[in-house]
Amino acid sequence: GENVEQHPSTLSVQEGDSAVIKCTYSDSASNYFPWYKQELGKGPQLIIDIRSNVGEKKDQRIAVTLNKTAKHFSLHITETQPEDSAVYFCAAGYGSSNTGKLIFGQGTTLQVKP
Amino acid sequence: EAQVTQNPRYLITVTGKKLTVTCSQNMNHEYMSWYRQDPGLGLRQIYYSMNVEVTDKGDVPEGYKVSRKEKRNFPLILESPSPNQTSLYFCASSPGTGGQPQHFGDGTRLSIL
Numbered sequence: 504g505e506n507v508e509q510h511p512s513t514l515s516v517q518e519g520d521s522a523v524i525k526c527t528y529s530d531s532a533s534n535y536f537p538w539y540k541q542e543l544g545k546g547p548q549l550i551i552d553i554r555s556n557v558g559e560k561k562d563q564r565i566a567v568t569l570n571k572t573a574k575h576f577s578l579h580i581t582e583t584q585p586e587d588s589a590v591y592f593c594a595a596g597y598g599s600s601n602t603g604k605l606i607f608g609q610g611t612t613l614q615v616k617p
Numbered sequence: 618e619a620q621v622t623q624n625p626r627y628l629i630t631v632t633g634k635k636l637t638v639t640c641s642q643n644m645n646h647e648y649m650s651w652y653r654q655d656p657g658l659g660l661r662q663i664y665y666s667m668n669v670e671v672t673d674k675g676d677v678p679e680g681y682k683v684s685r686k687e688k689r690n691f692p693l694i695l696e697s698p699s700p701n702q703t704s705l706y707f708c709a710s711s712p713g714t715g716g717q718p719q720h721f722g723d724g725t726r727l728s729i730l
Contacts, residue, residue, distance in 0.1 A: 509659070537718060546621070546707050546721030547660070592659060604675070605719065607652075607659035 505530045507595050509608025517616050522583050524611045526593035527575040533595040536569060536576050537605070541590040550591075551578070583615045619644045621722035623708050629728040630698060638693045638725050640708030648711040649691040650675070650719065651683065653704040660707065666691055698729045 506529040516522050526536075534555035539547035553560045553567045553576065560567050564583075569576040580587055590612050594605040621642045630636055642649065650665040652675075662675030666685040680702055682694040691710075695702060705726050709719040 507659075512657075539721075544723065546709075546723045548721070549718045552718060604662060604665070605660075607661070609657055609659045 505606045507606045507608040509593050509611055513612045515614045516583055520583055522580045522613055524578045524591055526608050528595040535596040537594050538578050539592045547592055585615050585617050588613055588615045621708055621710050621720050623722035623725045627726050631730050632699055633697050636695050636698060640691045641689050642710040646710035647713050650709045651693045652707045655704050700729050703729045
């Protein structure tokens, strides 16, 4: 069935360093890949998304890359700050689907040490 | 302010006692969905709705019911809660289907004893 694997489950970096979170998906029909940030006591918030016709997308310190052939995509955070500490989820969905279904990864807890 | 509002935020109850978690969005979104979040499993979809009076099962619908009588509301009903439904629940809404960003509520933590 459809599956999204996310690694690592925990990641600790020093402030100012870069952080990379990787996801692989199983369904080659997936064509929409959002990333969510979840802070303690809050719901997930969309931080960036990418569609399958694009290989890379950047938004200030955040970038996402997509390799459709290998079926994996990654989140890159540069110049990390303590406020980047949170749980991050990747997801895979179907841009032309009428279900709106998203398959989520297991989550990565990012800790940025000051 | 655009938001998805869930109530209650926390609930401790006992097995078999029917409960309803409400979800309301003020963005006139057509699509709404319920997820449960469990450690190590990410978010799994329970039910979704593409519009008023249109609902369908997600990946883990057993033990849950939903209704969509109005566009803004999408309540989640547990007719006979069991301990394995202890979880953190999120409601989400989206302008439409087909790869649209989903906006999440702040969650409801349910404990079924």
